[in-house]
Amino acid sequence: MTDTIAEGRANMVAIPGGRVLIGAPGAHLDQVGDAQPYPRTWFADESPRHPCQVAPFLLDRHPVTNASYDLFVRASGYRTEAEQRGFGLVYGEHFWEERAGACWRSPSGAGSDLTGRQRHPVVHIARADAEAYCAWASKRLPTEAEWEYAAHGSTWRPWPWGEDFDPACVNCAEHWAERLLGDLTDWHRWWAQRRSCQGERPATTPVGAFPGGDSPFGLADMAGNVAEWIATPYRLYAPEVNCDPILRLAQGRYGVLRGGGWMNMRWQVRTTERIACHPSYSTWATGFRCAADVDTEQLDFSR
Structure with a gap:
C-alpha cells in the first residue's frame, strides 16, 4: 500500500496557494447564452465572480485510469454503484439509456470490456465510488x-x-465532428450519423492524449474526456443569482461534476461550467481525479 501511495503522489502536480477569482465574467456568460442552445439561466450559477483563498495542494495530473481503478478493486473487493444496481447509463439514439451490465469494467454494456483501454479514464463512477478510491489511495x-x-x-x-x-x-x-456544432439539433444529427457509421465511435481517449489542452499548471484533460466529481456539495455562489429554479432546488442535495466529457459540446467543457448531479449519478462519461493535502515545505512550485 505504501508503494501505491508513493507512486500516486509522484503523478500529482503541486498547485501553489493563492487568492483567486472563481466564476465566469458576466460578459462571457452573455456570449455563451447567445451562442449555444441552452438558456442563460442554465449557466447563471457560474456567477457572480468571487474571491477564494486556496491553500497549496496536490492534484492528479490525469483523471484516474481504468488500470489504477482495477488495482483498487483487486485490493479492496469494492463494487461500484453501477455494478450493484446491474446497469449503467450509455447514450443511445436520443438520450441516456439504462444498459444492462454497463459499469466501469464494461463501459458500453454487457459483453464489452477494457481491452486497449487501460490508460483511458475510468467511467460509470458515482461520487461514492470516487470517494472510496480516494480513501484507499x-x-x-x-x-x-x-x-x-x-x-x-x-x-x-x-x-x-x-x-x-x-x-x-x-x-x-467538436473533436470527433471535426467542426463546430451549432445547436442541439446539429449535435443530435451528428450523433446519429456517428452511431450508424463504421469505424471509430466517439468515446473516451487515453489520458493525456491532448497535450495542447493542458492547463497552466500542466494538468491534462481538465476539459473533456470525462466529467469529474468534486467534493463540494452543489451551492449557488450567491442567493440572488437569476438561475433556473431547478438549480436552486439542487442546493445541498446534489454534487458537482466539472470539465465535461467526450460527448459534450465546447460550451460544456469550459473551466467554469458547473453540472449539478445526484451523487449516485454515473454514466459512460463520468470519472474523477484525486487531490491531496501537502506539507508546503516539501512542495516544488517551479512549474
Missing part, C-alpha cells in the same frame, strides 16, 4: 474552488489552454 476529491483554479490558473480563461476554443486540444463532440 490516501487522497481526496478536490473542492470546487481547487478544481477551477487548477483548470484556468490564477487568471480566468474559458478553456484550460486559453481564450479561443480549439477542437485539437480536447476530447469533446
Whole structure:
C-alpha cells in the first residue's frame, strides 16, 4: 500500500496557494447564452465572480485510469454503484439509456470490456465510488474552488489552454465532428450519423492524449474526456443569482461534476461550467481525479 501511495503522489502536480477569482465574467456568460442552445439561466450559477483563498495542494495530473481503478478493486473487493444496481447509463439514439451490465469494467454494456483501454479514464463512477478510491489511495476529491483554479490558473480563461476554443486540444463532440456544432439539433444529427457509421465511435481517449489542452499548471484533460466529481456539495455562489429554479432546488442535495466529457459540446467543457448531479449519478462519461493535502515545505512550485 505504501508503494501505491508513493507512486500516486509522484503523478500529482503541486498547485501553489493563492487568492483567486472563481466564476465566469458576466460578459462571457452573455456570449455563451447567445451562442449555444441552452438558456442563460442554465449557466447563471457560474456567477457572480468571487474571491477564494486556496491553500497549496496536490492534484492528479490525469483523471484516474481504468488500470489504477482495477488495482483498487483487486485490493479492496469494492463494487461500484453501477455494478450493484446491474446497469449503467450509455447514450443511445436520443438520450441516456439504462444498459444492462454497463459499469466501469464494461463501459458500453454487457459483453464489452477494457481491452486497449487501460490508460483511458475510468467511467460509470458515482461520487461514492470516487470517494472510496480516494480513501484507499490516501487522497481526496478536490473542492470546487481547487478544481477551477487548477483548470484556468490564477487568471480566468474559458478553456484550460486559453481564450479561443480549439477542437485539437480536447476530447469533446467538436473533436470527433471535426467542426463546430451549432445547436442541439446539429449535435443530435451528428450523433446519429456517428452511431450508424463504421469505424471509430466517439468515446473516451487515453489520458493525456491532448497535450495542447493542458492547463497552466500542466494538468491534462481538465476539459473533456470525462466529467469529474468534486467534493463540494452543489451551492449557488450567491442567493440572488437569476438561475433556473431547478438549480436552486439542487442546493445541498446534489454534487458537482466539472470539465465535461467526450460527448459534450465546447460550451460544456469550459473551466467554469458547473453540472449539478445526484451523487449516485454515473454514466459512460463520468470519472474523477484525486487531490491531496501537502506539507508546503516539501512542495516544488517551479512549474
